[in-house]
Amino acid sequence: MKLHSNVPEGPLAEKWTEYKSKMNLVAPNNKRRISVIVVGTGLAGASAASTLAELGYNVKCYTFHDSPRRAHSIAAQGGINAAKNYQNDGDSVYRLFYDTIKGGDYRSREANVHRLAEVSTDIIDQCVAQGVPFAREYGGLLANRSFGGVQVSRTFYARGQTGQQLLIGAYQALERQISLGKVEMYNRHEMLDLVLVDGKARGIITRNLINGEIERHSAHCVVLATGGYGNVFYLSTNAMGSNVTAAWKAVKKGALMANPCFTQIHPTCIPVSGNYQSKLTLMSESLRNDGRVWVPKKLEDVKAIREGKKTGNDIPEVDRDYYLERRYPAFGNLVPRDVASRAAKTACDEGYGVNKTGLAVYLDFSSAIIRYGKTEAHSLGLHNPSEAKIKELGTKVVEAKYGNLFEMYEKITGENPYKLPMKIYPAVHYTMGGVWVDYNLQTNVPGLFSLGESNFSDHGANRLGASALMQGLADGYFVIPYTIGQFLSGEIRNDVPSTDLPAFAEAEKNVRDRINKFLSMKGGQSVESFHRRLGKIMWEYCGMSRNAEGLKKGRQMIRELRDEFYRDVFVPGTNEEYNPELEKANRVADFLELGEVMILDALDREESCGGHFREEYQTEEGEALRRDDVFTYVAAWEWDDEEPKVHKEELVYENVELKTRSYK
């Protein structure tokens, strides 16, 4: 299969403008006759559904949540990037483009990323107009802050809950279109299959999660905005319900899964505390501005800490290893996420982890507290302040900056991070991989589109902070409303297909058969227990660092686990009721297949780049070794029960020179 990226001709900076001015349009009278299915109501889905409805299309929108506002975009903390250059610090569209390409370790498509940077500025304007309460300066203008991996301040934010505020903006726009009758909203409906008619995506099969009704829905095309698949690891910062099912159904119907091994492990999360653990909580990247990461130098100190005989405070300065500052003096504690995560793993693998499980490092604010305290004392005219006074003043400054995060940490761990250093460990956070799409965000299946985290397109092998919100809204507000016309302009003569067509009947039957299979199994193990075991395999063999031997072993283990699942899973109750165990069974079954493709992709990619670290490919100092001559391509996987197959899209860099990332 030849993959066509459909990137338009012309100079990079003019492609999108040129393309927009020449692309096919659908006239208003025809838009009224055309219907679009949008699955998912996060930033990408809600912004796409509302914008398409504003344009005049008839939109049907689906979410498994009880309300569109609960999609997991809501949990994003830090902010959203935009090349506004309001700070006059030298930012530009090109710089945002370049930072994103470089941050992604040169594994994303130039033209898509440049378009993302171009529309980033429109997103901020749109959100402000909707009433998103961004942080502001005293002069009343929008405030910015910095994030990792860049040298300008381009991140817009709403305290520590930017995702919630942006999503509420998009949700309100969506609710407005619902009230106008242009969007038909289906809450608590889960997509369980994609329906193709004559090779085009024309509908979906859903399950009403309240009463179990299996329903057929048809339209002229289908847009998936269904988020990432980080929960394949069981433990992640994703919400409990986040899943791959909708995207995976598309893959089973012929769409391709691109770069599935590119997962982002976020370095600062609250560590696992026990076997019952259901999810991991992120501590914002912004903490690394002031927190210093360290482990003890002596193993006897580690032992004493684990036994509860010592705390971090008892370890003298000379016996601490600030390993990021030591290994990466130029960037120190602010190295990018992939680098910081791997370094924490190395420290713990060598036996220096500082909690009972041995999987935690310190993030210490004591020097920041002293530093801020001294400055405060000075500004107050205190010339000989006591240490206690300095600490008191410094604590206040740190509280003003990070108060809500410290409070969250204390709620979860029961420890006071102002007094004891925080314990943190990396956790799965985001998936750069996703459904393969071309420049139009269309998959290789005509009429099937994929937006936001569910596609693969913009972040390469590593995503920069505050870029996920930007991409979700760019795709939904400013890209798909244009590019969908390229497909739909050819559909104006076609009616919405009847749901009585054999393709719908067949898809519905498959869904019912699978549900019946789960319910009739009556095995001995819960869905959750299988999911937990899958997560362990993925984390162990396809986590922060990977090698060929482990990956092969992991693949074998997943296949065995999958067989066991179909022999011994226990799903209680019936289909015709609210049945969360049945919902989970459907999702975990798909994770059990996706996991194998992730492993195959990690095996295929014999290089280290971004979030993908192959132990065989590293420099003498243990840094990632990229192999541009062989692996400058997108690996797009076609599912097959026996042997999934890879298709390759070469990445062509016409504007950017490929360099080795260095943070030393």
Added chain:
Amino acid sequence: MKLKLKIWKQKNQTAEGKFHDYNVEADEHMSFLEMLDVLNEGLLENQQEPVAFDHDCREGICGTCSLVINGRPHGPMQGTTACQLHMRHFKDGDTITIEPWRANAFPIVKDLVTDRSAFDRIIQSGGFVSVNTGQAMDGNAIPIEKDVAGEAFEAATCIGCGACVAACPNGSAMLFTSAKINHLDLLPQGKVESSKRVVKMVEKMDEEGFGNCSNVGACHVECPKEIKLENIARMNRKYFAAKLSAK
């Protein structure tokens, strides 16, 4: 720690419900929902039906979890959702009662799960700014006073969980609705539709079967985001002004 749980079980909206007793062994580091996970895991091991409860992000922001714990929405800790509540706040041997949100406007779906779509319908009635994508001017075209933006943000931190309704003896949605109205009304972008919005949203709220406000203040006390009671006063003032000046 060993705990006794009294949990509300109800098959569906129309079925009769009642309390069931369960025993569970928990760890003090677990979150409240992880304690329920452990309970359900044990039930499934014995091929019994688990307890249905709503949850998703488990970090206090999505507003999905909705448990009345020992008579209090989201449990005993101030400013904390049930998912962020940890078992270290309970003692070995405690008996814990767990119920769903109870309000006419939130019918029970199953056990501890309720239908809160009435909140969506209140938003549909006017909780937005009527601006289409692409119509916006530059984000910095209208300066907004920092404190005003901050106040709008405070109102906008509402997570739409419905604890305010569950806490209110009248089942009123005044705190939710007023927070939504004030978030938009405080900003210049939302002011344009201000009068129309407040009238429509208040009417919708009544139509959905939410009760009225009799100044009990429990909504604010139980709100996991500590949304201020002043929002209600401000909404009332807006509402009367809009009604009196109606054309």
